[in-house]
Structures are given as structure tokens and as C-alpha cells.
Amino acid sequence: MSSPDPDRRPPDAAPPDTGAAAREAAAAAKVLARQLGILAAGAARGAGRTGRDAARATGSLVGGLAARRRAAAAADPGAPVESAEAALPARSLLAFRRRPLRPILIAAALVVALPLAALAAYVLFAFLTLPPLGGVVIDQGQRALTVEADDGRVFATRGAFRGQPITKADLPPHLAQAIVAIEDRRFYSHWGIDLRGLMRAAWRNAVGGGVREGGSTITQQYVRLTSLNQEKSLRRKVQEAFLALRVESEMSKDDILLGYLNTAYFGAGAYGIDAAARRYFGKGAKALTLPESAMLAGLVRAPSQLAPTRNFGGAKERADVVLQTMVETGAITAEAADAARAKTVTLRTPPETPPGSNYFLDLLAADAKKLTDAPGDLTVRSTLNLDLQSLAEGVVARRLDAEGGKKKIGQGALVAMSKDGAILAMVGGRDYEDSQFNRATQAKRQAGSLFKLFVYLTAYENGLTPETVLVDRPVQIGDWEPQNSNNRFRGAVPLRTAFALSINTVAAQLGDELGIPAVIATAKGLGVQSELPNVPSLSLGSAEVTLLEMTRAYAGVLANRTPVESFDIHAIRGGAAAPLYVHPDAKPAAGLPGDSRTMMLDSLQAVVDGGTGKGARVSGQPVGGKTGTTQDYRDAWFIGMTPDMVVGVWVGNDDNSSMNRVGGGDVPASIFRDFVQRASAQMAKGRKRPSAAKAEPQPAEPATAAPAPAAPAAQPPGSEARGVPEVIDTGTLSFRGRTVRLTGVDGQGGHLARQLARYLRRREVVCTPDAGGTQGTRCRIDGDDLAALILSAGGARATEDAPPDLLAAEEQARSERTGMWGGRR
Incomplete structure (x- = not known):
């Protein structure tokens, strides 16, 4: 049986009511338009309407249409019944368009809501973990030390200035x-x-391509x-903002500004405006002038980079920017700014610490801490003689530069001490910047025959x-058989000769006969603090000691005191x-018993006069001393003395490797001689050293206290050259x-010649x-010796036969790393 054709109407069927269909369609269109309007309005209101609202609106539309369809069917039972979907062909299109909006809207809401929630939680966490106001104690390092030489000249600073x-x-x-x-x-x-400031800083940083301004x-x-x-971190910035709001509610603007000025860092170890004013200008903050204030205000953005002690030009440029900003804000007039720029800003500050003196300063800083715990900045009058310190650094560097390579010597150290124990000069190594290890005070090495x-x-005794x-x-003591170096x-020799020639077998016999404990007692009585083992080989210096304690022991013989206490500080203020502290006068102390000191001094002089220390002889001066050389030439020592001073010298290698047959009478004795033969003259003159503040020769100070050359009329005819010379090199000039x-x-x-x-x-x-009879010439410019100016500025090397004042000028340049000595040695 075939199915009925829906398009065919039964013959007895009544014709369709077209009017009713039209009315139904019109009603459906109205309902659809109303619902679309509702949906559009909901979408326009944003994320508040979700996909579920759209579903409900669509459901109401379908339900309304179904109800009308059922009413029409009841009125006309013969009419065909259609589903709601068939009656509304647009529904499927609406559902297709609305379903994808649901996950998109949810995702969009999550994208916006989750970061905001995370940020809110982070800000809440930062707020809940706020530290207390003023809870940070600024670690400013060690207190500031301003260090003076023995003559009162300031030459170094250490630590943090607080003011x-x-x-x-x-x-x-x-x-x-x-x-x-x-x-x-x-x-x-x-x-x-x-x-506003934050936005301005962000804009300028964006335009400038980097961080140029802070907000x-x-x-x-x-x-x-x-x-x-x-x-x-973001947390610190958030906490900073919260605390800033809190501070503003609890403190006045003036108090906030004062608090900031008292805690800010201004470079060169100066914390707080008063410390900065005293550090750079030698005055309190109250006495600052406008150009000085502008310079200090410019430092807080980059204190280490702009500190005028190391970058005066940069500090001056920044001060000009500050003055211009003050004009822009109406704080000062343009005329006042111009007048401030025209004024000369003079620094009254210690110079940069000479690198070589840092070995001494390390020792001094530790001693100052022991001597006083008073708070605040301190000024220390040290025992250091700047002329002798410069000389010591120069002679060690010169000798090691000349002979260190071929003789395989890596390091050297020197201590010069007055006979009362004051340390006059100290060289702890070739280069403090390479190694801060002080070989004069920290290195323990075998003393050899020095002992x-x-x-x-x-x-x-x-x-x-x-x-x-x-x-x-030949001697055998137990299993030990000492040998002489040659x-x-x-055969038979007097003790003076045995000591002068450093004969090992004689010293071993003496130690065995006297007893090693008696020898140890003598060493301890003269101030040796290192451990001394009770073994026969101690007689030949198998114990490890420091250069400082051995120099102090020899000073005890010179001063006839047991012991001599070395010191580096005269006073602390x-x-x-x-x-706060003044070094006490030496207390009465026991001397060496009987005539033993006189006999010992005689033996020490015999070493230099005709023994192993002949290389230390200084013309016109009585000198005594003793050489020391350890096994396989690992260490070489010489400690010598004049009537007023004891000088100890050590050379060797940090890795304890052997040198190329270097004994105590070789390089150490030569260093002693080079130092002593000019030290007495420098101390007697008491002259100021030539300036070496810049790499170019500076006429700030005369190189010597000698009078100006005699008038030209007193010179042989044609001997004088005068005029503006042409420079061939830094040691050769041409006059027409x-x-x-x-x-x-x-x-x-x-470039040095240029x-x-x-x-x-x-x-x-x-x-x-x-006038000294050499083939050279002495030239003067504005009354100053040109050769000394050139050498003190590091513009040349001194020749081996240069006069003492020129050698001293070169040694100064070496120690201060000026000119050609500016690189690492």
C-alpha cells in the first residue's frame, strides 16, 4: 500500500484557510522579532548575559510557536500537524549562530578575570607582609678612617663616612x-x-630607548x-607605594626630606648629606654654597659613578643640570645659576689611596679597631713616612722588574722600622690589586740562616x-747531618767569622751545646711569636716565621730592648x-745581658763588611745585618740596620717554588742597599715630593728643595739653552x-712625548x-726641575745612574701608578 501524498488533497477536503495561515505567520514573525530584540539587548549589555540566557530565549520562542500550533490544530482538526522545527525554519540557523558564543564568552571572562584576581592577590600579599617603618639598619661597612702620615699629611681614607x-x-x-x-x-x-611623574618617566624612557629617568x-x-x-621586584615596588602613603600620613614633608638627606648615599663612602659635605668640601652641610649643593644633589642618582674624587668632570656636568632644573622650577633665577656655574668648586678631600700603601692600611685598620670602639668617624695619625714608603715601593719594583724574570723571583716584601718599633714603610707584595695577601705580616716562611x-x-750570653x-x-746530631752551602x-774559625760567612756546622754545634730550648727562649724574648719546634735543625732556621716579627727581633738588638713592640698608630682622634688614643711612651724594659749586645752588633757588622752581606754595604754609613737562604733557594732574606733604622727584606715565590740560585746576599741585600742609601737623605731633607696627580707633568710642586740654577752669566759661554723646545722624546729636547x-x-x-x-x-x-759632572743637562720650567716633573708624572724611566732625587721621583710615579706605570706591573 502506497503512502499518502501530502501534496494531494482528498476530493472531499475543504479548501485551505489562507487568511488563518497568514495570521499565524505574522504572529510568528512578531514573536521572532521580539525575541531577537531581547537577545540583541542582552548581548549589548556585555558579559552579564551568558549562553544560558540565549538558550532560554530560544526555548521561549520555540515554546510560543508550539502553543500556537496546538491551538490551530484544535480549531481545525483536519489540518496537518507540523513540528515546531518545521514551523520555524530559522531556528536551526539561530541555534548554529548562538552555540559557539558560549565558550568564547567564558574564555574572554576568564582572560580578564584571572589576571585581575592574581594581581589583587599579589597586592594583598604585599600589603599583609609590609615591614615596619624604619626597620632597616643601613649596613654602611666599617667606620670611616682618615689616615695621616707621620708628618700630618692626609694620604688615605677607609670605610664609610657618617657625619x-x-x-x-x-x-x-x-x-x-x-x-x-x-x-x-x-x-x-x-x-x-x-x-604624573611615573607617566613622564615612562614616556622619556620609552623615547630614550632605555631607563633614563626614575619615577x-x-x-x-x-x-x-x-x-x-x-x-x-614588583613586591618591593608595591610595598614601597603602601609605605610611602603611610609615611605621608604620619610625617611632614620637611621631616621626610631631612630623613632622606640623612640616609642617602653620596659616593666615596659618604652616607648622609653632612658626611658628604665634610668628605668632599671639608665643611658641614650648613655651610654649603649653591654650586656645592648642586654638585651634591646631582650625586644621589649615580653616586659611585659621579663621585667628584674620581670623576670631577662628570660631577660638574651633573651639577650644571641641577642648576638648570632649579631655574625651570623657579627655585633660582637664570642669573643665579650662571653665577653659580662661574664659581670654582674646590675639593678639600684626601687623594685616592696610593695602591702600594694598602698593605700598611690593612694592618692599621685592624689595629685601630682593637684600640678603640668609639662610634663615628676617626682620624688616625699613623707612623708611615710617605717619602720612605714611596722609596720602598720603588726600589722593590725596580729590582724585581730588572732581575725577577731571569732569577725566577715572583714576589718581594720590605719592612722599615725605627728602633723603637714604629713602622716607617711596608711593602707587602708587588701588586696589591693582584693580591691583598701581605707577605710582610701574613706569610710564614723558613728563616734559614737569619735565625x-x-x-x-x-x-x-x-x-x-x-x-x-x-x-x-762534618757534624752529626742524631740522624741529622748539617751541610755548608759550598x-x-x-777548620778552626772564630765565631765572628763563622757568623759572617754563615757556616752551618758551627751554628749546629752551638745549638747542640747550648740546647735548643735556650735558643727558643732567646727568640721569644726578642718578640718572635711563631711556633718554634725543639729540633736540632732550628739552629739553621727550619722554623717558619714572618718578616715583621724577625725585623722586630733585630730591632730589639739595635735598641737593646727585649722585646721591641712594633706599632703603626701614633694617635686616634x-x-x-x-x-681617643695616644701611643704610650715605651715602658722601661730589660735589655740584653752583659756585653752580649755589643758583641752581637760587632758580628752583624762583620757580615756586611766582609761576609755574605757585602752587597748591602752603603758608602759612608755603618751597616750591620744578616743574610738568610733556605733549602733549594725557596726563600732569600736580608735584615739590616743603621744606627736609626732596621730594614727587613724577603724575596721568593708564593707557590714555594725555587728561585734561580738567589741567596740573601743577592737581591735582598741589593734592595736593602738601594733603600738605605737614599732613605737617610730623604728623612734629613724633609722635602715635599713632586706632584704626580695627573699623567702629564704638573708644576704644582717643585721636585726638589735645591735652589734654582745659578745665573746664566756664571755658566760657560754657550752652555745655556733657552726657549720653547721641540720634543724629540720625553728625555730629549731640541732648541733650534x-x-x-x-x-x-x-x-x-x-703619546707620552705628545x-x-x-x-x-x-x-x-x-x-x-x-753640575754633577754627567753628560746630561738639567732643565727648569717656571722654577721647577723638568726631569723630576717628567719622572714623577710617569712620563719616562729613570736611568740606572740617575741622581737620587730623580730616582725618588720615578719611584713615586711607580707607587702611585701614574703615566706609563698606570697598568698592572
């Missing part, structure tokens, strides 16, 4: 205006956070210094004399007028074709033959 907290009465108006202008020009109008207010910087650490001082002194005869012969035996070679100067070409040419441009130089 005194300033009050509102101490704050100059122009200083406050300078800080506000350059750091936070809207300081008096914001509430701790400056949104933090003075209040934010203050709470960061006093309440937060310095980590760079025989205690053996022979014990012998003299027990009745023997320099004329007592012992036999140089593997020979001299704080803020009060009364000193006449070549003049400077006495004692090994000239250098290149610097000298610029210095001499349009300046008259007067040259006369050297």
Missing part, C-alpha cells in the same frame, strides 16, 4: 631646592606617589632606604765571644678635642737644532749642563 644628622635649622634652602628640583619636583604637591618620589626613596631591601742571630746571641774558636767540620769545611738630553731620564716616545709637547707649548725652558 652628623642634620636638622631643619642646618639645611640651607638652596640645598633643599636642589634636591627637590632634580629628584622630585612635585614633592610638595603629591601624596607619596606621583602618577620614584623622594618619599618612596626614603622608605626604600629605611624600611625595605634593595631587591628589584742564627738567636743562636749566637745565646752563645754570647753564655760566656762565648766573637773570638771564641770552633772547628768547621760543601766545604774551613674622634669628634671631640681630646684624642741643538739637542739637549735630560740628566737621568730614559726618554719615551709616542703630552709633554702639549705641556711645553709656548712655555720657556732653561737648560744648563748638569
Whole structure:
């Protein structure tokens, strides 16, 4: 049976009611339009309407159409019944369009809501973990030490300068205006956070391609210094903002500004504005001038980079920027800014510490800490003689530069001490920047024959004399068989000769006869603090000791004191007028018993006069001393003395490797001689050293206290050269074709010669033959010795036969790393 054709109407069927169909379609269209309007309105209101709203609207549409369809069927039972889907062909299209919006809207809501929720939680966490206000104690390192030489000249600083907290009465108006202008020009109008300033900083940084300006207010910087650490994180920035708002609600603007100025870092170890004013200008903050205030205000952004002690030009440029900003903010007039720029800003500050003196300063800083625990900045009058220190650094460097390579010597150390124990000079190594290990005070090395001082002194104290005869012969003490360095035996020799020639077998016999404990007691009595083992080989220096303690022991023989206490500080002063510490006068102490000291001094002089220390002889001066050489030439020592001073020298290698047959009478004795033969003259003169502040020769100070050369009329005819010379090299000048070679100067070409040419441009130089009988010439410019200026500025090397004043000038340049000595040695 075929199925009925829905398009065919039965013959008896009534014709369709077209009017009813039209009415139904119109009603359905109205319902559809109303529901679409509802959906459109809901979508326009945003995320509040979700996919479920759309589903309900669509359901109501379908339900309404179904109800009308059922009513029509009841009115006309013969009409065909269609489903709601058939009656609404647009429904499937609507459902197709609406279903994908549901996950998209959910995802969009999550994208917006989750980061906001995370940020809110992070801000809440930062708020809940806020530290207390003022809870950070600024670690400013060790207290500041201003160190003076023995003659009162300031030559170094150490530690952090703190100064005194300033009050509102101490704050100059122009200083406050300078800080506000350059750091936070809207300081008096914001509430701790400056949104306008943040946007300005962000724009300038974006335009500039990097961080060129910060958006933090003075209040934010203050709470960061006093309440937060310095980590760079979002949490710290959020906490900084919260604390800034809190500080603004609890403190006045003036108090915030004062707090910031009292805690900010201004470079060169200066914390707080008062410390900075004293560090750079030698005055309190209250006395600062406008150009000085502008310079200090410019430092807080980059204190280490702009500190005027190392970058005066950069600090001056930044001060000009501060003055211009003050003009822009109306704090000062343009005329006042111009007048401030025209004023000369003079630094009254210690120079950069000479690198070589840092070995001494390390020792001094530790001793100062032991001597006083008073708070605040300290000024220390040291025992260091700057002329001798420069000389010591120079002679060690010169000798090791000349012979260190071929003789395989890596390091050297020197201690010069007065006979009362004051340390006059100290060299702890070739280069402090390479190694801060002080080989004069920290390195413990075998003393070798240097230790025989205690053996022979014990012998003299027990009745023997320099004329007592012992036999140089093969010796065996237990399992130990000492040998002489030349593997020979001299037979019967007096003790003076045995000591002068450093005969090992005689010293071993003495130690065995006297007893090693007696030798140890003598060494301890003279101040040796290192452990001394009770073994026979101790007589030949098998114990490890330091250069400082051995030098001190020899000083005890010279001063006839047991022991001599070495010291490096004369006095310590704080803020009060009364000193905090003064080195006490030496207390009465026992001397060496009987005539033992006289006999020991005689034996020490015999070493230099005709023994192993002949290389230490100094013309015109009585000198005594003792050499020391350890096994396989690992260490070489010489400690010598003049009537007023004891000088100890050590050379060797840090890895304890052998040198190329270097004994105590070789390089150490030569270093002693080089030092002593000029030290006495320098101490007697008491002259100021020539300036070496810059790489170019500077006429700031005369190189010598000698009078100016005699008038030209007193010179042989034609001997004088005068005029503006042409520079061939830094040791050779040309006056209209006449070549003049400077006495004692090994000239250098290149950029050093060009610097000298610029210095001499349009300046008259007067040259006369050297009165010392050499083939060179001494020239003067503006009354100063040109050769000394060149050498002290590091513009040349001194020749081997240069006069002492020129050698001293070169040694100064070496120690201060100026000119050609600016690189690492």
C-alpha cells in the first residue's frame, strides 16, 4: 500500500484557510522579532548575559510557536500537524549562530578575570607582609678612617663616612631646592606617589630607548632606604607605594626630606648629606654654597659613578643640570645659576689611596679597631713616612722588574722600622690589586740562616765571644747531618767569622751545646711569636716565621730592648678635642745581658763588611745585618740596620717554588742597599715630593728643595739653552737644532712625548749642563726641575745612574701608578 501524498488533497477536503495561515505567520514573525530584540539587548549589555540566557530565549520562542500550533490544530482538526522545527525554519540557523558564543564568552571572562584576581592577590600579599617603618639598619661597612702620615699629611681614607644628622635649622634652602628640583619636583604637591611623574618617566624612557629617568618620589626613596631591601621586584615596588602613603600620613614633608638627606648615599663612602659635605668640601652641610649643593644633589642618582674624587668632570656636568632644573622650577633665577656655574668648586678631600700603601692600611685598620670602639668617624695619625714608603715601593719594583724574570723571583716584601718599633714603610707584595695577601705580616716562611742571630746571641750570653774558636767540620746530631752551602769545611774559625760567612756546622754545634730550648727562649724574648719546634735543625732556621716579627727581633738588638713592640698608630682622634688614643711612651724594659749586645752588633757588622752581606754595604754609613737562604733557594732574606733604622727584606715565590740560585746576599741585600742609601737623605731633607696627580707633568710642586740654577752669566759661554723646545722624546729636547738630553731620564716616545709637547707649548725652558759632572743637562720650567716633573708624572724611566732625587721621583710615579706605570706591573 502506497503512502499518502501530502501534496494531494482528498476530493472531499475543504479548501485551505489562507487568511488563518497568514495570521499565524505574522504572529510568528512578531514573536521572532521580539525575541531577537531581547537577545540583541542582552548581548549589548556585555558579559552579564551568558549562553544560558540565549538558550532560554530560544526555548521561549520555540515554546510560543508550539502553543500556537496546538491551538490551530484544535480549531481545525483536519489540518496537518507540523513540528515546531518545521514551523520555524530559522531556528536551526539561530541555534548554529548562538552555540559557539558560549565558550568564547567564558574564555574572554576568564582572560580578564584571572589576571585581575592574581594581581589583587599579589597586592594583598604585599600589603599583609609590609615591614615596619624604619626597620632597616643601613649596613654602611666599617667606620670611616682618615689616615695621616707621620708628618700630618692626609694620604688615605677607609670605610664609610657618617657625619652628623642634620636638622631643619642646618639645611640651607638652596640645598633643599636642589634636591627637590632634580629628584622630585612635585614633592610638595603629591601624596607619596606621583602618577604624573611615573607617566613622564615612562614616556622619556620609552623615547630614550632605555631607563633614563626614575619615577620614584623622594618619599618612596626614603622608605626604600629605611624600611625595605634593595631587591628589584614588583613586591618591593608595591610595598614601597603602601609605605610611602603611610609615611605621608604620619610625617611632614620637611621631616621626610631631612630623613632622606640623612640616609642617602653620596659616593666615596659618604652616607648622609653632612658626611658628604665634610668628605668632599671639608665643611658641614650648613655651610654649603649653591654650586656645592648642586654638585651634591646631582650625586644621589649615580653616586659611585659621579663621585667628584674620581670623576670631577662628570660631577660638574651633573651639577650644571641641577642648576638648570632649579631655574625651570623657579627655585633660582637664570642669573643665579650662571653665577653659580662661574664659581670654582674646590675639593678639600684626601687623594685616592696610593695602591702600594694598602698593605700598611690593612694592618692599621685592624689595629685601630682593637684600640678603640668609639662610634663615628676617626682620624688616625699613623707612623708611615710617605717619602720612605714611596722609596720602598720603588726600589722593590725596580729590582724585581730588572732581575725577577731571569732569577725566577715572583714576589718581594720590605719592612722599615725605627728602633723603637714604629713602622716607617711596608711593602707587602708587588701588586696589591693582584693580591691583598701581605707577605710582610701574613706569610710564614723558613728563616734559614737569619735565625742564627738567636743562636749566637745565646752563645754570647753564655760566656762565648766573637773570638771564641770552633772547628768547621762534618757534624752529626742524631740522624741529622748539617751541610755548608759550598760543601766545604774551613777548620778552626772564630765565631765572628763563622757568623759572617754563615757556616752551618758551627751554628749546629752551638745549638747542640747550648740546647735548643735556650735558643727558643732567646727568640721569644726578642718578640718572635711563631711556633718554634725543639729540633736540632732550628739552629739553621727550619722554623717558619714572618718578616715583621724577625725585623722586630733585630730591632730589639739595635735598641737593646727585649722585646721591641712594633706599632703603626701614633694617635686616634674622634669628634671631640681630646684624642681617643695616644701611643704610650715605651715602658722601661730589660735589655740584653752583659756585653752580649755589643758583641752581637760587632758580628752583624762583620757580615756586611766582609761576609755574605757585602752587597748591602752603603758608602759612608755603618751597616750591620744578616743574610738568610733556605733549602733549594725557596726563600732569600736580608735584615739590616743603621744606627736609626732596621730594614727587613724577603724575596721568593708564593707557590714555594725555587728561585734561580738567589741567596740573601743577592737581591735582598741589593734592595736593602738601594733603600738605605737614599732613605737617610730623604728623612734629613724633609722635602715635599713632586706632584704626580695627573699623567702629564704638573708644576704644582717643585721636585726638589735645591735652589734654582745659578745665573746664566756664571755658566760657560754657550752652555745655556733657552726657549720653547721641540720634543724629540720625553728625555730629549731640541732648541733650534741643538739637542739637549735630560740628566737621568730614559726618554719615551709616542703619546707620552705628545703630552709633554702639549705641556711645553709656548712655555720657556732653561737648560744648563748638569753640575754633577754627567753628560746630561738639567732643565727648569717656571722654577721647577723638568726631569723630576717628567719622572714623577710617569712620563719616562729613570736611568740606572740617575741622581737620587730623580730616582725618588720615578719611584713615586711607580707607587702611585701614574703615566706609563698606570697598568698592572
